[in-house]
Amino acid sequence: MKGAKKLSGTANDRLSNRNRVKESDRLLGRFYIEKENGVVGMDRQKQMELLRLLEEDSRQDAEQLGKMLAEPKEEIEKAIAALEDEKIIVKYPALINWERMDDHPYVNAMIDVKVTPKRDVGFDEVAERICRFPEVKAVYLMSGASYDLSVVLEGKTMREVASFVSQKLATLDSVISTATHFILKRYKHDGIELEDRDEDRRMVVTP
């Protein structure tokens, strides 16, 4: 709930240059993008639905999405453009199971990184610094662990990952310690199981 409120607030702030948002509707958890000629744009609920559809399959085109959501194609295109502007939709990558590509050897590791936070910037400065390395696939600030940042790394070999940790990561000023865990196999990623999904076992025709 808190997150949703914050999101709509942010969206409103950024939209305010181009569009006016009805305060009462925003407070009700829905907002309409209003233009001089009346209400256009999608309500919040439909935007969320659109996002869920794109998250499931970002290759669905605006025409199909429009039919599914009972909105004109143009409205979908507008909504997507707005969501991209807002950086709510960040990118449209494909989920690839690289393990099936034999000639693409790689290793992934999760590194527990303990750091000293800095006055005023806390963990952000060192986290953003770590993010800049292209080898780094993900960085999370963690609660409740004996470390602060969880860093996901990708390298061609274990040696490459190890040397990145010892030469680049561990040597950063704020970093106190690291612990490296190599990932042996990915079963599920971003909510999607990579193998053995439930099959359709229904009969062809049933009443």
Next chain:
Amino acid sequence: MSTQVSVKSRLSSTVASLKPSGIRRFFDLAASMEGVISLGVGEPDFVTPWRMREASISSLERGYTAYTSNAGMLELRVEIAKYLEERFSVSYHPDKEILVTVGASEAIDIALRAILDPGDEVLVVEPCYVSYEPVIRLAGGVPVFLKTKMENQFKLTPEELEKHITARTKAIIFCYPNNPTGSTMSAEEWQALLPILQKNDLLVISDEIYGELTYGRMHDSIAALPGMKERTILISGFSKAFAMTGWRLGYVCAEPELLAGMLKIHQYTMLCAPTMAQMAALEALRHGRSDMERMVESYRQRRNYVVDGFRHIGLDCHEPEGAFYAFPSIAPTGLSAADFAEKLLMEEKVAVVPGDVFGESGHGHIRCSYATSMEQLKKALDRMEHFVSRLS
């Protein structure tokens, strides 16, 4: 020793005279072909959400393998009562008014058997699920069919209801949201029927198995209307809302006298519904709401897509407000529903069910289930477009 006894003569005359389901022949044909896209499936395309499967597995691990009480686990009946109150504003006592059955199918059977004497007439609103007529006949009743029409969105009208009531009419059975049409009935539309139902003292068997699958509106149960709970037998289950068809778990709710009658039949013929399925159902009601909502959202999107698709092809289709079926008219093609379905299957490998399988009102229509992936729906619509354009 060698006396020849024909198989037919060993069967009761009632069973011998039952027609085999019209879907059967079609099923055999479709099942023998490769690469068929089926819009003929009357069940969710989702596998039962993991939380229900896991709850059932865990119950087996903990040794819940014995019978439950005849009416079903009390815990489950309490949850069903809470659920019905919260979702559809109908209140039933978990101990005296709710019975857990082996699917809604069993509930339909015992409801009819509990109330019918030989020769009693039962009004059947069609098109409808294929079991109503045979089950009425097996219970010694006489089905009397009430027709619905596309121009009324396949809703039951007071005129049609009144026309068929006789001194022998005991009950009426219907299913809204409807299989095969996807039609729904609103509280106002029910209201218009109440005086007739009350004046003629009819029992109502309301099959609400698709009650959760409505789009853009909530399902209105006829049992929620004033004075209707006493004369309504409400039937529902877990198959459609929670994608649990294979678990065979349903329930029936009615006032205590009627329920006690049904319980008698259930305890002698079924004893109780499977315990592991009851465990999964308990989990569905306690924690399965978000899974269900996710599925309903997906059905709604696909409904929008296919209805638009049929209209684009030139097949007139009313907007189904519930279930997961579209019921387009194929009248402009000049083919009968059976011919249309058979040709479509042979020429384009798309399986749909001829509408008249569900009763005479289904003539000139086909039932298309959109409980299938978007990818399949898209292909099916493309193939149907080819097919229809060749006909015209």
